[in-house]
Amino acid sequence: MTTTEAPRRLTAQGIERKQQLLDHAAELFAERGFGDTRVVDIVKRAGVAKGLFYWYFDNKESLFRELVELNRQRLRVAQAGAMDPRSDALTRIRQGVEASVVFMSRNAHFFSLLEVENLEKQFADVLRRGTEVHVTDVARLIGEGIATGTIREEDPVLLAYGVVGSVGYYSHFHRTGRIKLPVDELARFVGRSVVCSLAADERIARSVILAGQT
Amino acid sequence: MTTTEAPRRLTAQGIERKQQLLDHAAELFAERGFGDTRVVDIVKRAGVAKGLFYWYFDNKESLFRELVELNRQRLRVAQAGAMDPRSDALTRIRQGVEASVVFMSRNAHFFSLLEVENLEKQFADVLRRGTEVHVTDVARLIGEGIATGTIREEDPVLLAYGVVGSVGYYSHFHRTGRIKLPVDELARFVGRSVVCSLAADERIARSVILAGQT
DNA sequence: AGCGACATTGACCGCCGGGTCAAGCCGTAG
DNA sequence: CTACGGCTTGACCCGGCGGTCAATGTCGCT
Numbered sequence: 292m293t294t295t296e297a298p299r300r301l302t303a304q305g306i307e308r309k310q311q312l313l314d315h316a317a318e319l320f321a322e323r324g325f326g327d328t329r330v331v332d333i334v335k336r337a338g339v340a341k342g343l344f345y346w347y348f349d350n351k352e353s354l355f356r357e358l359v360e361l362n363r364q365r366l367r368v369a370q371a372g373a374m375d376p377r378s379d380a381l382t383r384i385r386q387g388v389e390a391s392v393v394f395m396s397r398n399a400h401f402f403s404l405l406e407v408e409n410l411e412k413q414f415a416d417v418l419r420r421g422t423e424v425h426v427t428d429v430a431r432l433i434g435e436g437i438a439t440g441t442i443r444e445e446d447p448v449l450l451a452y453g454v455v456g457s458v459g460y461y462s463h464f465h466r467t468g469r470i471k472l473p474v475d476e477l478a479r480f481v482g483r484s485v486v487c488s489l490a491a492d493e494r495i496a497r498s499v500i501l502a503g504q505t
Numbered sequence: 506m507t508t509t510e511a512p513r514r515l516t517a518q519g520i521e522r523k524q525q526l527l528d529h530a531a532e533l534f535a536e537r538g539f540g541d542t543r544v545v546d547i548v549k550r551a552g553v554a555k556g557l558f559y560w561y562f563d564n565k566e567s568l569f570r571e572l573v574e575l576n577r578q579r580l581r582v583a584q585a586g587a588m589d590p591r592s593d594a595l596t597r598i599r600q601g602v603e604a605s606v607v608f609m610s611r612n613a614h615f616f617s618l619l620e621v622e623n624l625e626k627q628f629a630d631v632l633r634r635g636t637e638v639h640v641t642d643v644a645r646l647i648g649e650g651i652a653t654g655t656i657r658e659e660d661p662v663l664l665a666y667g668v669v670g671s672v673g674y675y676s677h678f679h680r681t682g683r684i685k686l687p688v689d690e691l692a693r694f695v696g697r698s699v700v701c702s703l704a705a706d707e708r709i710a711r712s713v714i715l716a717g718q719t
Numbered sequence: 720a721g722c723g724a725c726a727t728t729g730a731c732c733g734c735c736g737g738g739t740c741a742a743g744c745c746g747t748a749g
Numbered sequence: 750c751t752a753c754g755g756c757t758t759g760a761c762c763c764g765g766c767g768g769t770c771a772a773t774g775t776c777g778c779t
Contacts, residue, residue, distance in 0.1 A: 302746095302755065324626040326540040329736060340758045345738070412538040419681070443701070445694070452684060453698055456674025457667060464666050467633070472663075480659070484667055487657070488702035516725065516776085543766065554728040559768070 309347045311337050313361070316354055321400040325355060356417050362401050363421040369394040370428075380436035381489060381499050384429065385482040388458055389503075392478040395462035403466055426451045433489070441499075443491045454485050479503065523561045525551050527575070530568055535614040539569060570631050576615050577635040583608040584642075594650035595703060595713050598643065599696040602672055603717075606692040609676035617680055640665045647703070655713075657705045668699055693717065 301309065315336040319328040330351055334341050348354040373390030374383040395402045430451035436442030442450070461481045464470045470477060483500050490496035515523065529550040533542040544565055548555050562568040587604030588597040609616045644665035650656030656664070675695045678684045684691060697714050704710035 300755080305755070308756085322626070327626060330738085331736075341738090342740080342759070343757055346756070350738075412536070412541060415681075419683075423683075445697075449684065449686075449694060450698075452675060452678050453671060456678070457670060460670025460674060461666060464670070467629075469633075469637070470663065470666060480663060483659075484664075484702055488698055493707040514725080518776095519725070522726080544768085545766075555767095556729070556769080557727055560726070565767075 305347075308337075308339070308343070312339075312344065312347060313354065313358055317358055317401045320355070320358075321403045325351075352413065355414065358401065359414070359417050359421065362398060363424070365398075366391065366394055367424070367428075379439060379441055379499075380432045381441045381486060381495065382502065384432050384436070384454065384489065385486050385499060385503055387429070387432075388454065388485050389478040389482045391458045392462055392465075392481050393474055395458070396465060396474040396477075399466045402462060422455060425455050429454050436489070441491055441495050442489050450489060453488060457481060457485055457488075519561075522551075522553070522557075526553075526558065526561060527568065527572055531572055531615045534569070534572075535617045539565075566627065569628065572615065573628070573631050573635065576612060577638070579612075580605065580608055581638070581642075593653060593655055593713075594646045595655045595700060595709065596716065598646050598650070598668065598703065599700050599713060599717055601643070601646075602668065602699050603692040603696045605672045606676055606679075606695050607688055609672070610679060610688040610691075613680045616676060636669060639669050643668050650703070655705055655709050656703050664703060667702060671695060671699055671702075 312333060316328070316333045319332055319336065322328075330344055331341055334344050344354075348357070369390050370387045373386045375386060376383075378386070426448065430447040433442055433447040433450050433454075437444055437447065458481060461470070461477065465472065465474070465477055472480070482503060486496050486499050490499065526547060530542070530547045533546055533550065536542075544558055545555055548558050558568075562571070583604050584601045587600045589600060590597075592600070640662065644661040647656055647661040647664050647668075651658055651661065672695060675684070675691060679686065679688070679691055686694070696717060700710055700713050704713065
């Protein structure tokens, strides 16, 4: 199944069309979920014939997977971009967390699927792999923070799951309209929360938080 | 649709059979997800004919909803039972959190569906209502904690989402085998984590945590 | 015995939706 | 002009699955 299938050569028009399909699909998935979105719905919304779908994707599942990879990468880039390499680990985590919340909000239509890992068991693999990468990233930072004494001594991986979880959950609650708050405000709140749960002591927590209240 | 349909009178045998179906369904849902579980699979596993399913349930969806309500209630009871009414709010939260983690682990087969709110959009309502109840419970306690000075001053509801989220996520990661740790150890860790993220100051955090390390 | 209510069976129906396909279009390179 | 490969169409196929139903069984009560 992992055959190196000839990646079809696409013209400019082809690339655009494919992107349209991805976009409309993401939108529909967010609206009704993967299982309740018909291929017909996707093509209809894009205003093309059904057969065309299968010109660009092997099948519905394959489109979904592509969507996942794409957005994971974009999120990772956003996180990396938000971190100031001169800052200490805890601060960088705060920055990454805030960026993630904002990013997820901007791409709400997509993440309403992503963060939730087992909407359909068949995707457990892709989705979890993504989370795993994220967790590893954070765990590394936490390890650093523990070494330099800014983060309390606990298993870094365990703490990392908490960070990733918080971001995911808060984003989810925000997206589904149960937390009514401007994104950036929420982002700062989650940042603060995470810092509080990680900081080695009160003084550190306060200083990292204060530095973030621009 | 919310017709007060005559709730069929069940004999002892009937009640048992219905429970069997619920159990097997929960198991299968956990294995493959709701969408990928066929009614036939459920009845086959229970060793009965397909038609019987519709004797006990209106349809697949209705069974699912029943499953949800049932387990929500049981969780709530477990939480309430774990809290020592003489303790302060923060401690009670810690107790509730630990109980939740344990409960979710014991009922893993079911909660692999529950905590994830939008596996299928059609269930958003039931699932969210459940979370909402939970959040409200916790928010009340947090409000109390803020009033008595043990919890830091932030919007109680916002903080409550964090607590509920943490429990859900850690349980999820544990259930899916990515956190390999005895349940009770994990429960204590999550308890500590939550306390750290809520406590008004370091002294309080330490004392509440120490009191919990039996 | 025989009635009525609960319990159980499995063949059957109908539709929905994923995926196929043969044919046609259009721009460009030769 | 023609050939070719990317692009587009929509009718069609077909398997799977949710849900129905008429028949049969099995209690317990009168």
